Amino acid sequence: xxQLVQSGAEVKKPGSxxxxxxxxxxxxxxxxxxxxxxxxxxxxxxxxGRIIPMFKIANYAQKFQVRATIIADESTSTAYLELxxxxxxxxxxxxxxxxxxxxGASCPDIFDVWGQGTMVTVSS
Amino acid sequence: DIQMTQSPSSLSAFVGDRVTITCQASQDIRNDLxxxxxxxxxxxxxxxxxxxxxxxxxxSRFSGSGSGTDFTFTISSLQxxxxxxxxxxxxxxxxxxxxQGTRLEIK
Numbered sequence: 001x002x003q004l005v006q007s008g009a010e011v012k013k014p015g016s017x018x019x020x021x022x023x024x025x026x027x028x029x030x031x032x033x034x035x036x037x038x039x040x041x042x043x044x045x046x047x048x049g050r051i052i053p054m055f056k057i058a059n060y061a062q063k064f065q066v067r068a069t070i071i072a073d074e075s076t077s078t079a080y081l082e083l084x085x086x087x088x089x090x091x092x093x094x095x096x097x098x099x100x101x102x103x104g105a106s107c108p109d110i111f112d113v114w115g116q117g118t119m120v121t122v123s124s
Numbered sequence: 125d126i127q128m129t130q131s132p133s134s135l136s137a138f139v140g141d142r143v144t145i146t147c148q149a150s151q152d153i154r155n156d157l158x159x160x161x162x163x164x165x166x167x168x169x170x171x172x173x174x175x176x177x178x179x180x181x182x183x184s185r186f187s188g189s190g191s192g193t194d195f196t197f198t199i200s201s202l203q204x205x206x207x208x209x210x211x212x213x214x215x216x217x218x219x220x221x222x223x224q225g226t227r228l229e230i231k
Contacts, residue, residue, distance in 0.1 A: 035220070037168075045160075045168065045211055047220040061219040062125075095167060109215035110158055112179065114167035 002027035004096055004115035011121045017084040020118045022096030029077035030054045032098045033107035036070060036081045040092040048094075051079060052107055086122045093117040126150050126214050130223025138231045143199040145226045147190075147212035155191045156216035161208045162225075168211070172197065204230060 007021040022034065035050035049060035053072035060068055069082045079096055095118075097111035127150040137143050147157065155175035160168040170179045172188040175195055185200045199206055207230055212223040 039162075044225045045162070045213070045222040047222065050220075059218055097168075100170075100173065108156070109213075109220050110170065110173040111160075111168070111213075112170045112173075114169075117167055 002032070002098060002113050004098060004113055006094075006096060006115040006118045009119040009121070011123065012086050014087055014122055014124055016086050017082060018086060018120050019080055019082040020094050020096075020120070022079045022081075022115050024077045024079070024098065029072075030074055031102055033102060033109070034070075034072065034079040035097050035099075035109065035111065036068075036079075037095045037097055037111075038092040039095070040089070043092075046092075048081070050109070052102075052105075053079075054102075055105065083120075086120075088122050091120065091122050093119050125219055126153060126217055126221050128212055128214055128221050128223040130212055130226055132226060133224060134227040134229070136229045136231050137202050139202055139204060141202045143202050143206075143228065145197045145210055145212075147195045147197070147223050149193045149195075149214055149216075152192050153214045153216035156214055157188075157190070157195050158213045158215065159186075159188055159197045160211045160213065161206075162211060163208045171210075202228075202230070 030053045033052045036048040048064045051058045051070045051072045058070045072079045096115040098113045099107045100110040100112040129148045157175045159172040162168045176188045210226045
Protein backbone atom coordinates (compact mmCIF):
# COMPACT_ATOMS: atom_id res chain seq x y z
CA UNK A 1 0.00 0.00 0.00
CA UNK A 2 1.40 3.37 -1.01
CA GLN A 3 1.94 5.89 1.77
CA LEU A 4 2.50 9.60 1.28
CA VAL A 5 4.54 11.60 3.79
CA GLN A 6 4.64 15.36 3.46
CA SER A 7 7.14 17.91 4.71
CA GLY A 8 6.55 19.90 7.85
CA ALA A 9 4.69 23.09 8.61
CA GLU A 10 5.94 26.37 7.14
CA VAL A 11 5.59 30.00 8.14
CA LYS A 12 6.23 32.42 5.30
CA LYS A 13 6.21 36.16 4.68
CA PRO A 14 3.89 37.67 2.08
CA GLY A 15 5.55 37.77 -1.32
CA SER A 16 7.83 34.80 -0.62
CA UNK A 17 7.62 31.25 -1.92
CA UNK A 18 7.06 27.88 -0.31
CA UNK A 19 7.96 24.39 -1.49
CA UNK A 20 6.11 21.42 -0.04
CA UNK A 21 7.23 17.86 -0.63
CA UNK A 22 5.31 14.59 -0.75
CA UNK A 23 7.34 11.39 -0.58
CA UNK A 24 5.74 8.16 -1.70
CA UNK A 25 6.69 4.74 -0.38
CA UNK A 26 5.35 1.24 -0.84
CA UNK A 27 4.49 1.40 -4.51
CA UNK A 28 5.63 2.31 -8.01
CA UNK A 29 5.80 6.09 -8.05
CA UNK A 30 5.59 6.43 -11.81
CA UNK A 31 2.43 4.35 -11.98
CA UNK A 32 0.27 7.11 -10.53
CA UNK A 33 -0.77 10.71 -10.86
CA UNK A 34 -0.36 13.06 -7.89
CA UNK A 35 -2.52 16.06 -7.14
CA UNK A 36 -2.29 18.92 -4.68
CA UNK A 37 -5.42 19.99 -2.82
CA UNK A 38 -5.65 22.71 -0.20
CA UNK A 39 -8.07 23.65 2.56
CA UNK A 40 -8.00 27.16 3.95
CA UNK A 41 -9.26 27.68 7.51
CA UNK A 42 -13.03 27.26 7.61
CA UNK A 43 -13.17 26.61 3.87
CA UNK A 44 -13.69 23.62 1.61
CA UNK A 45 -11.33 21.58 -0.51
CA UNK A 46 -9.68 23.24 -3.50
CA UNK A 47 -7.79 21.39 -6.23
CA UNK A 48 -4.63 23.15 -7.35
CA GLY A 49 -3.08 20.87 -9.94
CA ARG A 50 -1.56 17.50 -10.65
CA ILE A 51 1.40 15.75 -12.24
CA ILE A 52 1.76 12.42 -14.01
CA PRO A 53 5.40 11.46 -13.37
CA MET A 54 5.53 8.94 -16.19
CA PHE A 55 4.72 11.62 -18.75
CA LYS A 56 6.13 14.58 -16.80
CA ILE A 57 2.91 16.43 -17.57
CA ALA A 58 1.47 18.91 -15.09
CA ASN A 59 -2.01 20.43 -15.17
CA TYR A 60 -3.13 23.39 -13.08
CA ALA A 61 -6.33 25.05 -12.03
CA GLN A 62 -6.52 28.40 -13.80
CA LYS A 63 -6.27 30.19 -10.47
CA PHE A 64 -2.82 28.72 -9.82
CA GLN A 65 -1.48 28.59 -13.37
CA VAL A 66 0.96 31.45 -12.81
CA ARG A 67 2.02 30.96 -9.20
CA ALA A 68 2.17 27.18 -8.75
CA THR A 69 4.73 24.69 -10.03
CA ILE A 70 4.28 20.96 -9.54
CA ILE A 71 7.16 18.62 -10.27
CA ALA A 72 7.99 14.98 -9.64
CA ASP A 73 11.39 13.48 -8.90
CA GLU A 74 11.22 9.82 -9.85
CA SER A 75 14.65 9.10 -8.36
CA THR A 76 13.34 9.90 -4.87
CA SER A 77 9.63 9.13 -5.46
CA THR A 78 8.78 12.63 -4.36
CA ALA A 79 6.30 15.15 -5.70
CA TYR A 80 6.68 18.85 -4.99
CA LEU A 81 4.43 21.87 -4.96
CA GLU A 82 6.01 25.29 -5.12
CA LEU A 83 3.77 28.31 -4.64
CA UNK A 84 5.16 31.78 -5.21
CA UNK A 85 4.08 35.36 -4.44
CA UNK A 86 2.41 34.15 -1.27
CA UNK A 87 -0.38 36.17 0.28
CA UNK A 88 -2.39 35.75 3.46
CA UNK A 89 -5.16 33.99 1.54
CA UNK A 90 -2.72 31.14 0.82
CA UNK A 91 -2.73 30.20 4.49
CA UNK A 92 -4.08 26.66 4.37
CA UNK A 93 -3.40 22.99 4.85
CA UNK A 94 -1.90 21.58 1.67
CA UNK A 95 -2.46 17.91 0.84
CA UNK A 96 -0.94 15.70 -1.79
CA UNK A 97 -3.04 12.80 -3.03
CA UNK A 98 -2.46 9.91 -5.40
CA UNK A 99 -4.95 8.43 -7.80
CA UNK A 100 -6.34 4.96 -7.28
CA UNK A 101 -5.00 3.67 -10.59
CA UNK A 102 -3.76 4.58 -14.03
CA UNK A 103 -4.68 2.66 -17.14
CA GLY A 104 -2.26 3.50 -19.89
CA ALA A 105 -2.23 7.27 -20.19
CA SER A 106 -5.55 7.63 -18.34
CA CYS A 107 -5.46 8.33 -14.62
CA PRO A 108 -8.98 8.94 -13.29
CA ASP A 109 -8.73 11.47 -10.49
CA ILE A 110 -9.96 9.18 -7.73
CA PHE A 111 -7.81 10.05 -4.71
CA ASP A 112 -7.43 6.94 -2.58
CA VAL A 113 -4.31 7.86 -0.59
CA TRP A 114 -3.57 11.26 0.90
CA GLY A 115 -0.60 12.76 2.67
CA GLN A 116 -1.00 13.94 6.24
CA GLY A 117 -1.20 17.58 5.19
CA THR A 118 1.22 20.49 5.53
CA MET A 119 0.14 23.69 7.24
CA VAL A 120 1.41 26.77 5.44
CA THR A 121 0.93 30.05 7.27
CA VAL A 122 1.51 33.32 5.44
CA SER A 123 1.95 36.19 7.84
CA SER A 124 4.00 39.32 8.13
CA ASP B 125 -15.33 25.00 -14.66
CA ILE B 126 -17.93 22.48 -13.52
CA GLN B 127 -19.75 23.74 -10.44
CA MET B 128 -20.71 21.17 -7.82
CA THR B 129 -23.65 22.22 -5.67
CA GLN B 130 -23.84 20.15 -2.51
CA SER B 131 -26.68 20.23 -0.03
CA PRO B 132 -27.39 20.62 2.74
CA SER B 133 -24.39 22.57 4.03
CA SER B 134 -24.98 21.16 7.49
CA LEU B 135 -27.09 18.38 8.90
CA SER B 136 -27.97 17.18 12.38
CA ALA B 137 -29.37 13.68 12.94
CA PHE B 138 -29.78 11.00 15.58
CA VAL B 139 -27.65 7.89 15.83
CA GLY B 140 -29.38 5.25 13.72
CA ASP B 141 -30.99 7.77 11.35
CA ARG B 142 -30.78 7.52 7.59
CA VAL B 143 -28.85 10.51 6.25
CA THR B 144 -28.82 11.74 2.65
CA ILE B 145 -26.61 14.33 0.98
CA THR B 146 -27.07 15.48 -2.58
CA CYS B 147 -24.63 16.85 -5.12
CA GLN B 148 -25.60 18.49 -8.39
CA ALA B 149 -23.16 19.12 -11.22
CA SER B 150 -23.54 22.13 -13.53
CA GLN B 151 -23.12 19.84 -16.53
CA ASP B 152 -23.16 16.13 -17.34
CA ILE B 153 -20.29 14.35 -15.57
CA ARG B 154 -21.47 10.81 -16.37
CA ASN B 155 -20.66 8.90 -13.16
CA ASP B 156 -17.29 10.55 -12.55
CA LEU B 157 -18.03 11.47 -8.97
CA UNK B 158 -16.34 10.65 -5.66
CA UNK B 159 -17.34 11.16 -2.04
CA UNK B 160 -14.85 11.91 0.75
CA UNK B 161 -15.05 12.13 4.52
CA UNK B 162 -12.98 14.77 6.27
CA UNK B 163 -12.41 14.86 10.02
CA UNK B 164 -10.55 17.66 11.82
CA UNK B 165 -6.80 17.15 11.79
CA UNK B 166 -7.00 14.17 9.44
CA UNK B 167 -6.55 13.71 5.72
CA UNK B 168 -9.63 13.23 3.56
CA UNK B 169 -10.80 9.63 3.21
CA UNK B 170 -12.22 8.23 -0.01
CA UNK B 171 -15.59 6.58 0.62
CA UNK B 172 -17.18 6.17 -2.82
CA UNK B 173 -15.84 6.40 -6.35
CA UNK B 174 -17.51 6.27 -9.71
CA UNK B 175 -20.68 7.52 -7.97
CA UNK B 176 -21.70 4.14 -6.54
CA UNK B 177 -18.58 2.08 -5.88
CA UNK B 178 -17.76 1.56 -2.23
CA UNK B 179 -14.06 1.94 -1.53
CA UNK B 180 -12.38 -1.12 -0.02
CA UNK B 181 -12.66 -1.21 3.75
CA UNK B 182 -15.48 1.34 3.96
CA UNK B 183 -18.55 0.17 5.92
CA SER B 184 -21.54 -0.92 3.87
CA ARG B 185 -23.83 1.59 5.59
CA PHE B 186 -22.37 4.11 3.13
CA SER B 187 -23.76 4.15 -0.38
CA GLY B 188 -23.94 6.39 -3.43
CA SER B 189 -26.05 6.70 -6.54
CA GLY B 190 -26.70 8.90 -9.53
CA SER B 191 -25.31 9.77 -12.91
CA GLY B 192 -25.27 12.75 -15.23
CA THR B 193 -25.86 15.77 -13.05
CA ASP B 194 -27.62 14.49 -9.92
CA PHE B 195 -26.01 12.38 -7.23
CA THR B 196 -26.91 11.12 -3.78
CA PHE B 197 -24.80 9.92 -0.87
CA THR B 198 -26.51 7.98 1.92
CA ILE B 199 -25.58 6.70 5.35
CA SER B 200 -28.19 4.06 6.13
CA SER B 201 -27.74 4.11 9.91
CA LEU B 202 -25.75 7.01 11.33
CA GLN B 203 -23.01 6.08 13.79
CA UNK B 204 -21.16 8.40 16.20
CA UNK B 205 -17.92 7.91 14.27
CA UNK B 206 -19.56 9.30 11.12
CA UNK B 207 -19.36 12.83 12.50
CA UNK B 208 -17.36 14.64 9.85
CA UNK B 209 -17.65 16.88 6.83
CA UNK B 210 -18.47 15.17 3.53
CA UNK B 211 -17.44 16.38 0.09
CA UNK B 212 -18.38 15.36 -3.41
CA UNK B 213 -15.77 15.74 -6.17
CA UNK B 214 -16.10 15.50 -9.94
CA UNK B 215 -13.30 14.17 -12.08
CA UNK B 216 -14.96 14.21 -15.48
CA UNK B 217 -13.30 17.43 -16.63
CA UNK B 218 -10.35 19.48 -15.47
CA UNK B 219 -10.18 21.41 -13.29
CA UNK B 220 -11.29 18.94 -10.66
CA UNK B 221 -13.91 20.57 -8.47
CA UNK B 222 -15.40 19.80 -5.09
CA UNK B 223 -18.76 20.53 -3.55
CA GLN B 224 -18.89 23.02 -0.70
CA GLY B 225 -19.11 20.27 1.90
CA THR B 226 -21.78 19.00 4.28
CA ARG B 227 -21.05 19.18 7.97
CA LEU B 228 -22.73 16.27 9.76
CA GLU B 229 -23.51 16.44 13.48
CA ILE B 230 -25.21 14.17 15.98
CA LYS B 231 -28.37 15.37 17.71
